[in-house]
Amino acid sequence: MIDRRSFLKLAALGGGAVFMSGLHASVQANTEADFYFVQLSDTHWGYSGDANPEAKNTLHKAIESVNALQHQPDFIIFTGDLTHTTDDPVERRRRMAEFKEIIGGLKVRNIRFIPGEHDASLDSGAAFNEYFGASSYSFDHKGVHFIALDNVSDAGARIGEKQLAWLQADLARQAKDAPIVLFTHRPLFDLVPKWDWATRDGAQAVSLLMPYTNVTVFYGHIHQEHHHMTGHIPHHAAKSLIFPLPAPGSQDKRTPLPWKPDAPFQGLGFREVDVDGKIASVTEFPVIKA
Template sequence: MGNTINRRSFLGLAGVGGAIFASGLSGWATAETKPGVANDDFFFVQLSDSHWGFEGPPNPDARGTLQKAVAAVNGLESQPDFIMFTGDLTHTTDDPAERRKRLSEFKKIVADLKVKNTHFMPGEHDAALDYGKAFQEFFGETHYTFDHKGVHFIVLDNVSDPAGSIGDAQLAWLAADLAEQPADARIVVFTHRPLFDLYPQWDWATRDGAKAVALLMPHAHVTVFYGHIHQENHHMTGHIAHHSAKSLIFPLPAPGSQPKRTPLPWDSAYPYRGLGFREVEAQRQETQYKIVELPVRKV
């Protein structure tokens, strides 16, 4: 295999398991599609919840998992078009100086990625204690849009507000942006918290997420990717699909499956179980999700 690995096998390497999504992004082929111009097939990688700065149980390799993920992505035979980090880049701290130190260390580690087209958004661990001030010093705006090969990407910030809201100003910004998109536009939304009420008792919700979903609903082809819950989960609000990503630090229990939202214990017989990241492949002629689960491999 040499120094490169196939896209279909990279998630099982370095002790990090995950899921692969081959996705038409809900209506990839439309009348506006222009093959070879702006709507070519492409894929990107989503990583989430690295919690750099976390120490101790349950992950004895807390200072190594992020580097393993970087190495695995760099080892891909074909590099992704871009990489998206969906929040909680660092672990929370009350010390502003330590928060900046962790953000700086995280930025230095991911600078080793071969792919330089990399996008970041905060999680509540990065931003809730200072309304995203430190995050913005290192990574820029907490909400923004970009376009890639015929897909419109929207990054929403539902963490800088300690109450877990998007807020009226950002919702107005979202409405204005969507007003410029045709009804059949291919739209992908990135958030940290889920936009729907997955399990509000554990803070697995967005207080005004239903308003964002309502704004998105008139568009026929919308897919949402998020983090926060440290596990794979798939949910539909009408025709809008929501997919959560595993974390790079520790897995959390299924919603409501135990009294408290405490990390699942480390299994020395199956190290890195429950950790992972994902590839999302957009294909013009395919509108179904093909999911391949890969086992964790002990290094």
């Protein structure tokens, strides 16, 4: 687990760790409650192009890096775009089957998924549901309530009234100071709407979360580390495992950053999230550890 002293040392070295404002009050401070999980995002299995000529190897390298962690996480979650988009439903399923076979090499067996728009927007999540199960759900782990929200199966980039009603009912069963983690693919706030970096009814979801004092949101989609606050709620974006994208709004189009042969896999990575009973921290790792 990462403590405050370790964090300060890591931050001084440019390790990419940030302390989060949520998850601190209601988790009991004992060794049984301490745990961490790993978030991986935007693997885009099936992608082929100049943005990553090593596309067939990157996911395998990420799995090797996670398997090499000294202490294995309690669970792993993939936050969307498991596969790269295709109009062919047969090819879509083939990619999902290959992805599922590859991640079978992870040591951790407790693995969870949510879809990205590349997985689900063309068929309303049908293929994703076949291979990975429900696209929205909740579960509890060592005193923390986790919620997976689907904001991609709707082609209009909406969560939808039915799912918002489900979210409201799920939250109603939680105490106002309960530690809550929400996973989604797109950001719930308007980061860069013209780049599809937004959820059209995301403000409604945030409004439902606002009465709860210990909420943290993790998402993917934007292929880079990014941190944002809506009121007291922190939102943290994950790096991609295929190619990095430009800083929000920094250019006209969200074209992938060029591949650098002298610095392969630059900007790609995954994160650990530690919950130590007093405060939670998130640490970003490269795909290949130095």
